[in-house]
Amino acid sequence: MTSLPVNDEAGAQLPVISADALLTKCHELLNELERFQAFLVQEKKEHTVQLRQFRNSVISELKSLEKLAQADPTAERTIHTLRSSNLPFYSAVWTAAKSCRGLVLFNKRFYWDTPVGRPVNGGPKPRRKRSALVDVVAEDGEVWIKVSTITESRLLFEKAKAGWEELDSNSDTEGEQQDGRRVVADGADPVPAGYEDHGSEDEDDDRVELLKIAEDLQRAAQKVYIRYGHPRILFILPKIIEGHNPAVDSILAEICATGVTVQCAHGPLPSGTFTNGTSVDHDTEASAALTTTFSRLLIDPLARLTPTLNIDCTILLALVSDLSHSTLDPSPTLHRAIRRQIDLEASERLLPSSLYPAMMGRDLICTSLAAKRMREIVEQIGTPSERLRTELLLGEGETGTSKTLAELRAGFAETSEYAVPDDWRLPIRVEDGVYDLSELPAVAARVEEELTEINRSVFFYGWTRGWTTVSSNRTVAKLIEGVVESEGEEGDVGPMVWLCATARSLVGKEKGRH
Numbered sequence: 001m002t003s004l005p006v007n008d009e010a011g012a013q014l015p016v017i018s019a020d021a022l023l024t025k026c027h028e029l030l031n032e033l034e035r036f037q038a039f040l041v042q043e044k045k046e047h048t049v050q051l052r053q054f055r056n057s058v059i060s061e062l063k064s065l066e067k068l069a070q071a072d073p074t075a076e077r078t079i080h081t082l083r084s085s086n087l088p089f090y091s092a093v094w095t096a097a098k099s100c101r102g103l104v105l106f107n108k109r110f111y112w113d114t115p116v117g118r119p120v121n122g123g124p125k126p127r128r129k130r131s132a133l134v135d136v137v138a139e140d141g142e143v144w145i146k147v148s149t150i151t152e153s154r155l156l157f158e159k160a161k162a163g164w165e166e167l168d169s170n171s172d173t174e175g176e177q178q179d180g181r182r183v184v185a186d187g188a189d190p191v192p193a194g195y196e197d198h199g200s201e202d203e204d205d206d207r208v209e210l211l212k213i214a215e216d217l218q219r220a221a222q223k224v225y226i227r228y229g230h231p232r233i234l235f236i237l238p239k240i241i242e243g244h245n246p247a248v249d250s251i252l253a254e255i256c257a258t259g260v261t262v263q264c265a266h267g268p269l270p271s272g273t274f275t276n277g278t279s280v281d282h283d284t285e286a287s288a289a290l291t292t293t294f295s296r297l298l299i300d301p302l303a304r305l306t307p308t309l310n311i312d313c314t315i316l317l318a319l320v321s322d323l324s325h326s327t328l329d330p331s332p333t334l335h336r337a338i339r340r341q342i343d344l345e346a347s348e349r350l351l352p353s354s355l356y357p358a359m360m361g362r363d364l365i366c367t368s369l370a371a372k373r374m375r376e377i378v379e380q381i382g383t384p385s386e387r388l389r390t391e392l393l394l395g396e397g398e399t400g401t402s403k404t405l406a407e408l409r410a411g412f413a414e415t416s417e418y419a420v421p422d423d424w425r426l427p428i429r430v431e432d433g434v435y436d437l438s439e440l441p442a443v444a445a446r447v448e449e450e451l452t453e454i455n456r457s458v459f460f461y462g463w464t465r466g467w468t469t470v471s472s473n474r475t476v477a478k479l480i481e482g483v484v485e486s487e488g489e490e491g492d493v494g495p496m497v498w499l500c501a502t503a504r505s506l507v508g509k510e511k512g513r514h
Contacts, residue, residue: 019069019082026062026087029094032290033058039294048299050105054093057107061086093135093147096236100138100145103297108134110144110220132216140299141226146217147236148210152248155240158208159251208251210235214258225485227304228493235262301358305498308363310462311428312471313370313454315355317377318504320389324350325416328507337505344502352418354500358470361423365467367433369457381508385415395427433457435464443488447480463495472503 033055040046065085071078097103113130136145214235221230235255242252242264252262311319318324323341330339348354366374371394378390391397392411400408408426413419437444440463448456455476462469471477477497484494 017082018073019065019071019078022082022085022087023062023065023069025091026058026065029087029091030055030058030062032094035290036294036297039291043298045298049103049297050108054090054106057086058090061090089147089149092149092236092238095238096145096147097136097138098293098297100136100143101296102138102140102142102299102303104137104141104299106136108137110134110217110224112219112223130216130219132213132220134217134220137231139232140303142229142231143234144217144221144231145234145236146213147238148213149239150210150237151239152241152245155208155210155248155251156245159247162208210251211254211258214255214260217260218258225481227496228481228484233260235260237262237264240264241266301498304468304496305358305362306466306468306496308365308465308467309359309498310458310465310467310469311364311366311370312458312469312473313366313373314472314503315470315500316366316370316374316393316428317506318350318472318500319355319393320374320378320382320386320506321504322383322386322507323504324355325385325389325418327417334507335505338507341502341504345504348502349418350500350502350504351416355470356418356421356424358498359424360421362425364425364428365431366428367457367461368430369433369454371428371430373454377506382506383508386506386508389415393426393428394430400427431461433461435460439464441484441488441492443484443492443494446487447483447494450479450483451476459495459497462497466496468496468498470498470500472500474499 033051037046037051037055040049040051064081065087068078068081073079093106097106109131111129111131133146134144135147137143138145214233217233221233224231240248240252242249242262252264255262322328323338323345327346328342330342332339334342344350375390378387382390388399389412391400392403392408392415394400395403395408399411403411405426409420409422409424412426437448437460440460444460444463448460451459455473458471459469459476459480477499480494480497484492488494
């Protein structure tokens with residue numbers, strides 16, 4: 001199928017890529033997405049990235065292109081449909097995603113209005129719920145990316161139309177919908193995929209669509225908290241070159257004024273963004289590069305840990321529990337919570353897969369109240385091996401006192417099925433846990449009211465010192481986060497907490513205890 005020309009606003013002819021060429025590119029895109037999905041499964045991270053909806057959209061586009069490949073290439077309907085293909089947009093979204101770290105999901109709508117009900121007794125139609133569509137969520141939720149394949153000519157056309165449309169309110173520049181795609185009248189570029197339909201309430205708004213989207217995304221972001229802050233918004237405009245046209249630059253400046261970061265093309269776009277789908281498995285270098293890219297896309301759970309870690313009592317117990325160091329038989333005589341943790345340990349291996357990597361090369365401290373509570377629990381129900389590990393962990397008692405770091409690690413290794421890292425810094429240093437409330441935001445006083453003495457000691461000490469607190473107490477961590485975000489001032493930051501996904505009890509927990 002040959003490429004057919006169409007006219008741009010100035011009357012110059014622009015080629016329309018053939019359905020066969022688009023099909024090839026779509027297969028290449030789908031090939032990479034499927035390889036990424038396989039990589040996630042291999043790394044046991046398939047639940048960390050929401051890829052299905054985006055992949056299904058690409059598959060849907062592939063089916064449409066397969067139909068177009070059989071259509072009359074000279075038919076106006078075919079030309080318009082090819083011209084408004086969503087594939088360039090999907091390609092740009094995937095290219096943007098591959099440039100990120102900590103990929104979370106694609107194509108997520110975020111709301112900022114309260115849901116509204118239906119009209120009552122023939123009353124006025126309620127205002128619809130307002131939202132903004134984010135193309136990529138990355139940096140472990142901290143960055144929202146909006147991609148637009150709008151061209152410079154289309155952007156200028158919109159700006160002109162916004163200023164002149166009152167002269168001809170009956171004109172329909174954007175045409176009608178065909179096959180679910182927006183088609184434009186002669187003399188305008190296609191409406192880029194991913195644009196929002198703001199509806200009748202914005203009909204008199206003379207701003208260009210990109211500016212409306214930027215403002216909507218900012219409104220939505222103000223309703224979302226991620227680690228005590230709001231998501232940052234990044235616009236990626238791969239077909240716009242900054243500094244090329246003053247009128248375009250003025251629009252970009254308005255967008256940046258909303259607080260959005262804009263990333264434009266730095267020159268001519270590369271001819272292709274995909275590896276060759278037909279030969280990539282035989283190209284070792286390309287395959288290795290793609291694997292490196294995929295690895296970077298995974299969320300790094302250790303990225304925000306501080307050089308010193310404040311260890312909560314829940315983690316102290318996990319570090320000494322027999323459940324964390326050996327494969328046990330889930331006997332019916334054991335408490336059901338213990339049997340569940342035995343099953344989890346068989347598949348997750350808490351120490352080598354989670355806690356050791358988090359602690360390696362970092363100084364470890366705990367508060368005196370956390371250490372005291374741990375000792376009380378171990379004394380009450382701990383096994384001999386759990387008591388031994390407690391002395392080694394804290395460097396105390398007959399086993400741990402006056403031992404070198406190497407001796408403490410060696411003693412720990414003797415009681416465990418798992419190797420102990422060479423840079424695990426024992427013993428954990430016990431500190432008083434005293435904190436000064438005046439060093440914290442005013443909302444800390446409200447948080448303090450909600451916590452027990454030991455939790456105040458642990459979380460407030462880490463908060464005042466600027467250290468990450470390592471804990472498996474999700475309930476308390478989320479309570480603190482909720483109070484700071486709902487009752488604090490804008491910009492208030494609560495304690496940094498690294499939550500361990502699963503807890504470990506001491507194996508001596510009686511079946512009847514809850």
